[in-house]
Amino acid sequence: MESLNEMELKNLINELILGKELAKQLQIHLNAPTSSHETRELLVHRIMNSYDKALYLLRANVIVTDTHSAGMIAGKAESPRSRSTSPRSEDSDREFHRDQQDLRDTPRKRNAVSSWTKFVQVSPGTGLEGPLEDGYSWRKYGQKDILGAKYPRGYYRCTHRPVQGCLATKQVQRSDDDPTIFQITYRGRHTCSQGSSEVNPPPLLPERSEPSLGVNQQQKVLSQAQQSPHELLMSFQTGLKVITENIDTHNQPFSSLNFSSTSTTDAERYAFFPSIIEGSSTINPSPSFVSPNNSGSSYFSVSPSNVNNFVGNLSSHPSESELTDIISAATSTTNSPTFGLQNPYNQMEFEPNFTFDNPGFFS
DNA sequence: GTGATTTGACCGAA
DNA sequence: TTCGGTCAAATCAC
Numbered sequence: 350m351e352s353l354n355e356m357e358l359k360n361l362i363n364e365l366i367l368g369k370e371l372a373k374q375l376q377i378h379l380n381a382p383t384s385s386h387e388t389r390e391l392l393v394h395r396i397m398n399s400y401d402k403a404l405y406l407l408r409a410n411v412i413v414t415d416t417h418s419a420g421m422i423a424g425k426a427e428s429p430r431s432r433s434t435s436p437r438s439e440d441s442d443r444e445f446h447r448d449q450q451d452l453r454d455t456p457r458k459r460n461a462v463s464s465w466t467k468f469v470q471v472s473p474g475t476g477l478e479g480p481l482e483d484g485y486s487w488r489k490y491g492q493k494d495i496l497g498a499k500y501p502r503g504y505y506r507c508t509h510r511p512v513q514g515c516l517a518t519k520q521v522q523r524s525d526d527d528p529t530i531f532q533i534t535y536r537g538r539h540t541c542s543q544g545s546s547e548v549n550p551p552p553l554l555p556e557r558s559e560p561s562l563g564v565n566q567q568q569k570v571l572s573q574a575q576q577s578p579h580e581l582l583m584s585f586q587t588g589l590k591v592i593t594e595n596i597d598t599h600n601q602p603f604s605s606l607n608f609s610s611t612s613t614t615d616a617e618r619y620a621f622f623p624s625i626i627e628g629s630s631t632i633n634p635s636p637s638f639v640s641p642n643n644s645g646s647s648y649f650s651v652s653p654s655n656v657n658n659f660v661g662n663l664s665s666h667p668s669e670s671e672l673t674d675i676i677s678a679a680t681s682t683t684n685s686p687t688f689g690l691q692n693p694y695n696q697m698e699f700e701p702n703f704t705f706d707n708p709g710f711f712s
Numbered sequence: 713g714t715g716a717t718t719t720g721a722c723c724g725a726a
Numbered sequence: 727t728t729c730g731g732t733c734a735a736a737t738c739a740c
Contacts (some may be wrong), residue, residue, distance in 0.1 A: 489717060491732060504731070508716095520731090 361403055368399035464536040471529050485539060487519060499525040507541055515541035 375392040378384035486508035492501045500523035507515040517539040524530035 488715095490734095492718070493730065493732095496729065502730085506732095518731095 364399050364403040368396050368403065371396045371399060464534055466532060466534045468524075469531045469533060470527070471531070483533075485517070495522070498522065500528070507539060509541035513541040515539050517541075 371392055375389060375396065378389050378392060487505035488508045488510075489503055489505050491504035493504065495502045503521040505519045505521065507517045509515045516537045518536045520534040520536070522532040522534070524532060
């Protein structure tokens with residue numbers, strides 16, 4: 350495994366320190382006859398969550414190392430979208446056409462198509478499980494039991510393939526170790542109008558469990574789960590209140606708090622650890638930059654400093670106002686329903702058709 | 713009736 | 727020869 354970068358290392362250390370502090374608290378509560386069972390449970394959950402995040406950091410680093418094309422994970426690496434619709438350099442142009450040629454001429458040739466992988470975790474208790482809706486319409490064309498894998502792999506292709514010849518595909522594989530984690534491997538790029546010009550793609554929300562839902566069913570889930578930004582923020586802040594309260598005097602299940610519940614989602618992780626995705630932490634895409642098919646600035650970006658503050662504050666039990674400020678700052682750049690904390694899956698990554706070499710980006 | 717999913721068979725890369 | 731990826735008929739859902 351490659352060494353963690355400074356940002357990731359800091360986050361990792363923070364999580365481990367937090368876990369240690371929580372363990373100390375648990376020890377105190379174990380020796381205190383007045384301590385309630387719920388409090389102890391709560392601490393156990395938080396400890397596990399802390400370790401979960403730490404492991405996620407390490408795991409993400411493995412992903413960057415091992416993934417064939419890790420653009421989705423490491424922002425500093427080549428984004429798959431960097432070879433998309435508006436190639437700037439000759440090299441990227443050649444690369445683009447070679448990929449297209451590979452897709453057409455040798456569609457079954459393994460590892461010949463640009464691919465990138467992302468890992469998505471869902472909350473087991475929310476009822477919303479499975480791989481994420483990612484703004485594109487996919488049609489399942491196969492499912493296969495994979496050798497050594499506990500769960501079958503689902504094969505999806507772009508719905509617009511028959512009409513527009515879009516060759517984008519994705520594979521969804523549930524993790525053996527953690528069934529709440531899905532490995533989604535995208536192959537090829539969207540050449541359909543949906544992928545290249547859609548202004549307001551559906552917000553990204555979890556699909557149901559594997560085997561996944563159809564498009565219609567996914568959209569049902571979407572409609573059920575959609576909330577306004579204000580509602581999201583309010584609910585988020587409501588959850589934040591829990592963390593600022595004295596756990597000894599409240600028996601509210603911690604699962605209601607996204608940040609520290611055992612049902613940790615990518616929303617939390619990505620909100621806390623954008624460096625997992627951004628790799629070097631030097632890329633802090635503006636909303637207009639992140640997604641070409643989402644010109645409504647639906648993606649909020651979390652700067653490394655914000656994350657440092659966030660993680661640091663989290664470790665020392667930040668006040669509600671501090672957290673609110675952080676969230677407010679983070680959300681101030683957004684004005685669409687796909688507010689990043691609710692739909693984090695794309696906030697730290699780049700849509701498959703994103704182009705770094707977009708002529709307007711670096712200007 | 714239409715469109716999406718399921719699933720066994722087939723193909724081809726490794 | 728094995729196994730991952732795709733095809734296509736059957737089935738399901740709306």
